[in-house]
Amino acid sequence: MTTTTPAAKADREPAGPVPGLLKLPANAARWATLGGAAGTLLSTFLAWTWTEEFPGNLTVDFYPGGLQVLVLIGAALTLIFALSTMGIRGLGWLTPGGKNSPVLFLAAGTFATTWYTVIAITEKLGGLVNLEPGAWVAAVSSAVLLTGVLGLPADTPGDAVRPPTSAHQRLLHSFKAPTPGRGRELPSWAEILIIAAAVGVGLQVFAYGIGTPYGELFVGYLVIAGFGLAAISRAGLNRRLSSLAARHRNVTVAAAFIAAFIFPLTQSSEAYATLGAYILIFATVALGLNVVVGLAGLLDLGYVAFLGVGAYAAALVSGSPYSTIGVQFPFWAAVLTGIGASLVFGVVIGAPTLRLRGDYLAIVTLGFGEIFRIAMQNMDGTSGPDVTNGPNGIPNIPDLEILGFNLGEEHTILGFELGRFSNYYLLMLIFTGIVVLVFRRSDQSRIGRAWVAIREDETAARAMGINAFRLKLMAFALGATLAGMAGTVQAHVTFTVTPTQYKFVEVVPPNSAFLLAAVILGGMGTVSGPLIGAALLYLIPEKLEFMADYQLLLFGIALVLLMRFRPEGLVADRRKQLEFHDTGQLDVPKKADLSKAGV
Template sequence: MTTTEQTTAPVAPRPATGIIPLPPAAARTATAAGALLTLASTFLAWTWTAEFPGDLTVNGYPGGLQVLTLTGALLTLLITLSAHGVRGLTWLTPGGKHSPVLLLALGTFATTWYAVIAIAVNLGGLANLEPGGWIAALASLATLVAALGLPADTPLEGDRTTPWKRFTHTFKAPTPEPAAPLPSWAEIVIIAIAFGLGLFVFTYGIDTEYAELFIGFMLLVCFGATALARTGLNHRLASYTAKHKNVTVTAAFVAAFTFPFTQTNDAYATIGTNILIFATVALGLNVVVGLAGLLDLGYVAFLGVGAYTAALVSGSPSSTIGIQLPFWAAVLAGAAASLIFGIVIGAPTLRLHGDYLAIVTLGFGEIFRLAVQNMDGVSGPNVTNGPNGIPNIPELEIFGFNLGESHTILGVELGKFSNYYLLMLVFTIIVVTVFRRSDQSRIGRAWVAIREDETAARAMGINAFRLKLLAFALGATLAGMAGTVQAHVTTTVTPTEFKFVEAVPPNSAFLLAAVILGGMGTVSGPLIGASLLYLIPAKLQFMSDYQLLLFGVALVLLMRFRPEGLIADRRKQLEFHSADQPGPGSPPKGDTSLSKAGV
């Protein structure tokens, strides 16, 4: 071989090895054995006293946090066997093989050790652990160590062989293998099963009775969801849902409709109702921010306009108008009032851009709150009763059906908040339909063009001001419509509910965070983001003093590791990750020509 040939000869790629120097077969066997031992430990007592919630003192019957460890260990075992090529389980890992095992092992370890630490802290020391608790802790640690010895799904080079880089590399999305064609009925069954599992997980999270169980649940869900996405199953499901869009939407709302029938405590239905209100308003904001790219920091004021309008015409004894309209008329009045306010505020301000528009909308939100606070007959006209608000809003009665009373439907007794949940679900369907139709229309494409580059959109003949005003008005209308239901759910409307930042959502800051957290420009993104931002504070009330601090930390971490949101469209994924994960036809790393072009 000549000198030239020697210098130009290709270098063999570095083998994909794990962090712990173990043969792949030994690492898989050790991981499976550790997961099996962790699973078995949940059938032993973890503590001797029932003072710790969940009753972890029973042998042979897992309870509380033990159920979460059992679930994590079972998933780890199944994915490990799938990666090992066990017949009948290989469909579980069409994309990543070993990185899902590592993530599940980490999630099981975090959940188990959190339980052990919580027992020690609550009961006063590690002496309160029974042998089952020690076995679970050591077995989950051994499983994680063994999983670190599994080879990476893609070659690791340079500093990516360090533990931290290995984990961050593990979190990246896979490219799954092509799926074998299935009959349409089989794909529809898979979609139905997926939404059924989603309903079960959501219901389990809402029904958690104590904070320790909810924290363990969130730990397992975070790592478990990421691991299952890393297997490539989400890509398979996405291909099926894209093919059967109408079936997917129907399955989603059937699952949502089923939720109140799974509840035995109306207090948990209260959380579901408030989540739907929060999510619907966030989806309306997504029209303004996600589609048109208008940064609105006073959006909660439109929710307040709808709520106050409905309260004034509801027949409340405290209403200064003293009239009572049917509910459908109150909804139209609230939506119309918000629409008018949206046009009045948007017409003079939407010629501004960026931070200037954000400051103006923030000012509008504060002006609205101060205005309704001073309309008390002393500082201003007597319209809203000032700081006292409008209490004693009567319960809704639709077609003789009083939503404030319990009713038996399909053999299940539904309380007040379950009734309002079903009503709010109807409004959510309306808002989702409006959003989808707008997004897929010519106007929606024009909004996206304005969001990406307003100058270029104007050059192509788009009337940017008119379309931005339309987005602003539509978003305000949707928020006002949701506000009419909120007024009857809370039975009281006060100015303090509509601040920019408040410990209890919805408020402008949390609404904007729900859109960004979930994924701008998508339907399911704001729904998921709003659910998380409402459910977590509702379940972890002992952290209320540090809620805003934790909220800020969560946003920083999200912007660092998932800037496109939990549910991102293809455009956002390319914008944030095309340089890290070049695919077929992607520019080489460092080439930003497509990014500059808005692709």
């Protein structure tokens, strides 16, 4: 018979709630959170300024516009998540265990967007006198909201919804769902509907970001989206959605590509389709680099040169009047020419350099990228052979024509008008699908596992009988091939190919530095990570033109913060999460587990 001492019994009893950052009574903090969120939400239906000089027209009552819409979304989500922490029936699934950290992230995003708007109005219009009562209500309510959230109990492992102890909690308890147990599995059709809804929401969020007409609105979008994603992650919704996507992988991939196909049909301006086309080019090249860096672990700092090889090869056979070859290949032959040229260059450059490792390999690939740019600049008939027209490049590249379908002309499909960039967007979407398929097949193959082994420890991989040099050369050649394929489309989209497009560092991507940053930012070794990273790194310079003088500074600060708080990237696989967040200590059994074992 086992006796239990009072000290051991106390250890087994669940600990009380951990106080928040501010020492506030729990009831006061919760009511301040609810009241602040409701007040901030209602303030968006009031005018925030009296003049339309501030973009977004924040002068109309009962009709939110511009940044007010983002504040409205943030306040509404904060209110919903705050109610879910109380176990309200139908909302408890948002924050299992009554976690308060998702509410904190949403409240912080709402507060930051609200005060950014108030400060921007004051700075742009010249003083606090330009603020209407709605702006003052929003500022005060968001401050109350943040204060209340900071007073909520902090999350603890195994945090659960606590029983009612006060009058207002007993009142809310009548609306609460039953105590959660093991969740009942949803039918397959319901899981597919959830995946479709998630993809649709993602498309709407992405389209809204591309369609932001001015920089202030895009800044607010980044703040709300960033804190919203952090809240979703802390609530565990991303893990549950990932498990559903893993069970219905083919449905998820099909839904993602259908949503991407619908994107140009939902845009009212061809300018937004232009951004989409360039983002896909950038993202496709980043996925190719992900094969080299993410899977094989080869630090390539001159990868943009392979994009240039494919673009120049396609431009020379495009039928441009400035081409020194003077031939015009059909589309499929031009693509194969760009792919073949990049493959050859990848093998020629990789064969002598891949015997190096680490920093030495990075320096050599960086040198190759600069050699390519300088060589293309010198092939002007004076400093070298007349092949590329030197600094002038190859302009007037004609539009592609596929089976009589000219991508440079407007076409009507299913009643929707598709312009030039919408056509190239859809073509690039097909190429992106091919690259995603190649990446996934490579990652899941025997060769992909060998690449990962080389990336983790090349010496151990060689000891296990892996031919490291041959496999690294295959990764280098495959990455170059994928970049060359994207380059063939880039040459026709941009009308011209010049050496200045392929520098190591340039304010406007794609370039080698931004490509590598897109892979690291999004998450090495994943499919969706480089796509998200490329989209962010292309959109931010395009939308924040009013901060052009500080773009590289802000970019560096963002990378430092990312490496500090999320070194595995925005989308990371399980291996990277364990690698970057491992404490280096053995797991210690919990007291509850020890008590069950009779210890």
